Amino acid sequence: MSYEAIDPASGHMQPIRWFLERGLTEGRCDICEKKMTIRGDKTPDGKPHFWHGPSPSNCPASSNNKLRYASLAASATDHAAGLLLEAQVKEHLHTFYLACQAIIDAPIRKTDFIDAVRCANKINVL
Numbered sequence: 001m002s003y004e005a006i007d008p009a010s011g012h013m014q015p016i017r018w019f020l021e022r023g024l025t026e027g028r029c030d031i032c033e034k035k036m037t038i039r040g041d042k043t044p045d046g047k048p049h050f051w052h053g054p055s056p057s058n059c060p061a062s063s064n065n066k067l068r069y070a071s072l073a074a075s076a077t078d079h080a081a082g083l084l085l086e087a088q089v090k091e092h093l094h095t096f097y098l099a100c101q102a103i104i105d106a107p108i109r110k111t112d113f114i115d116a117v118r119c120a121n122k123i124n125v126l
């Protein structure tokens, strides 16, 4: 579940509120770049969000694909790979934020995300 998507016309990431205010119903996923539509915007208690459906998606941010990664085991420490991962996370921090949000299937406040990254950094995860 994502609350932000790429506006296909401008190529810029926009919050779902921005799409709803303009009557737009489609955005692009910033992870897999496939079309996403808005749902949950028609019911009074619904929480509008973007989704890849109704057809199946291979996007790692899609909740249907989460189990594929649940069984991955930790590997041996590789400092070079760690430095590369750190650089990639810094370069794609917003995408990483959206993927974390999709994994827990709920919005993450940016301050909580920043705290999580700092904690991960302290214990040498990142």
Ligand SMILES: [Zn+2]
Pocket (backbone or CB within 6 Å): 029, 030, 031, 032, 033, 034, 052, 059, 060, 061, 062
């Ligand atoms: Zn996607």
